[in-house]
Amino acid sequence: MTRSLSLLACTLTTFVNGATPAPTFHKDVEPILQNRCQGCHRPGEAAPIAFLSYNEVRPWAKAIRGAVLTGKMPPWQADPRHGKFVNDLSLGPGEKETIIAWIDAGAHEGNPADAPKPRAWVEGWRIPKPDVVFEMPEEFSVPANGVINYQYIPVPTHFTEDKWVELMEVRPSDRGVVHHAIVVTDNGSGFRGQEYLAGYAPGMAPQMWKPGQARLIKAGSNLVFQMHYTTNGKPARDRTKIGMIFSKKPPAQQIVAMQAAAHWLQIPPGDANYRLDASTTMRENVELVGMRAHMHLRGKSMIFRAVYPNGESEILLDVPKYDFNWQPYYYLETPKALPRGTRIDVSAVFDNSVNNPFNPNPAATVFWGPQSWDEMMIGWFDVAVNAGSTIGHALYGAPVELH
Ligand code: HEC
The missing domain is CATH 2.60.120.310 (Copper type II, ascorbate-dependent monooxygenase, N-terminal domain)
Structure with missing residues (x-):
């Protein structure tokens, strides 16, 4: 009964305004913020502003519009064409439109009774x-x-x-x-x-x-x-x-960290498109569970590919616009079987030119090193193996370099 009444009310509003009713904070936007933003936008977390209540969010409406439209927020750099990730921060279908429509219609609070239950954060x-x-x-x-x-x-x-x-x-x-x-x-x-x-x-x-x-x-x-x-x-x-x-x-399974890294790197001064490749071959059957791109300030893009023993290959992760400030692990929704002999190829591109606004010194030849003005090129990845199997770095090619 209540349902058909509100449905009726909804139809009526639509009829009167000639459009669907404007989204409100509590009904339409708050659930999105809970799922996509509050993980970082709450006290003590990475983001400097909290988005837990209407009063906290309202003054930021304009900034939110800009950040969401440009794709700056939520921060997520993986090309959606390759791989599905459990920790994907990007907005779901229609969510961006809902946020923008809410702001453009005046960023109204709506009825607090429509609010979702607050999320229990530890x-x-x-x-x-x-x-x-x-x-x-x-x-x-x-x-x-x-x-x-x-x-x-x-x-x-x-x-x-x-x-x-x-x-x-x-x-x-x-x-x-x-x-x-x-x-x-x-x-x-x-x-x-x-x-x-x-x-x-x-x-x-x-x-x-x-x-x-x-x-x-x-x-x-x-x-x-x-x-x-x-x-x-x-x-x-x-x-x-x-x-x-x-x-x-x-x-049942042990998680082991592996990597493919180009320690020999030497990036010429001024080069806007310097490519480096590194590979690691699986010495036993493993399941790939996640990947992470690591470079410093000249890092531009990174691609992880699997080349299977039968010669087939596929892109596992593509980070076309690498951002030094965001280096998440990308955790696969479905772990990927990598049979023994599979090669993980990691390709990276660096921009050591003046066009890179983060470049500390375009005139320098850049070598491997720990500080941000040095460079690194590491494709990290986590694999799962049977918890009973004998595990050692020696099984997995290069030992894990710390940095
Ligand atoms: C992974 C953590 C994280 C998530 C998830 C996240 N943010 Fe942020 N956000 C940040 C950090 C850190 C900053 C401050 C540094 C910066 O601006 O890059 C920020 C800054 C902002 C700003 C400040 C203005 C600006 O453009 O710099 C806005 C607005 C914003 N976020 C909106 C959002 C919205 C809306 C969502 C969800 C749809 C969201 N963020 C999700 C971490 C996050």
């Missing part, structure tokens, strides 16, 4: 409440100016048994000075004893695997926080932490 985390949190032992003081070498800060786990971790999040306490943070496990057996665990970089959301997938932390391992701090004119202090949620039952 304060201080993007993952559910962690089972355990490891912090840097003390705050790191970042001076106002200058260049800071990478810091490698060991944190013991005191784990007395192997642990499977199904969700993790790395969180700086001051994002303003943390360019990136990478946490690796170190089981004490030298470089190859280190394994990538989780990271923080702008635009990077906590990893999303399928149920039954987890990373392994060996008993007695240390964590090493690799911290890249950048100065921003004001002295600051940071104490980054990692939260972990353990698997409730033994996982």
Whole structure:
């Protein structure tokens, strides 16, 4: 009854105005903001403005219009023609139009009774409440100016048994000075004893695997926080932490980090289209679960391709307009089987010309290095293997380079 009445009311309005009624905040726009924006646009998260209520959103209506129209927001760089990703931030069909129509019609609040239930966010985390949190032992003081070498800060786990971790999040306490943070496990057996665990970089959301997938932390391992701090004119202090949620039952699959990287890079001065390729071949059957493009300020685009043993190939991920400020992992909706012998080819293009507004020095020949004015070319990817199989970096080609 109520339904047919409101349907009638709706038809009537349409009839009177000759158009569908203007969208309102609570009914039409708030659900979109909950799903697509609030993950970052709430206190303590990456975005400087909160979009939790009408009063918070209204003053930004004009800016939202611009950001949504240009595609700047939500930030998502993957070409939609290749791959479907679970963490896709882009707006769904009709959502952009709804936001624009709402703003153009005056950005009205509408009836609060139409509002969706507020989303339950865990304060201080993007993952559910962690089972355990490891912090840097003390705050790191970042001076106002200058260049800071990478810091490698060991944190013991005191784990007395192997642990499977199904969700993790790395969180700086001051994002303003943390360019990136990478946490690796170190089981004490030298470089190859280190394994990538989780990271923080702008635009990077906590990893999303399928149920039954987890990373392994060996008993007695240390964590090493690799911290890249950048100065921003004001002295600051940071104490980054990692939260972990353990698997409730033994996982079926282990997640292992792999990469294809061009360490030999040497980019000539002024070159606006310098291409680099790197490959890694699978030495056993694996399932690809996610990919991440990593370059510095001259990075322009990156493509991941699979070349299968039967000679067929396909594009797995295309990031046509790489943005140094957004380096998410792209998690596949459906993991992709990569039979033994499959080659992952990663191609990157760099712009070392004056046309690149981020280029720190177009006159320089650029080499591999950790700082932003150096370059890197790494196609990271996560694969899932049977949790029972013997895992070591040696199985996976290049060991994982930390940076
Ligand atoms: C992955 C995190 C993230 C998501 C998701 C996100 N934003 Fe943002 N947003 C940011 C960050 C960080 C900034 C500030 C830095 C910047 O402007 O790039 C920002 C800035 C903005 C600004 C400021 C103006 C501007 O153009 O710089 C607007 C408006 C905005 N976002 C709208 C939105 C809307 C609307 C959505 C959802 C449809 C959204 N954002 C989703 C992270 C995000």
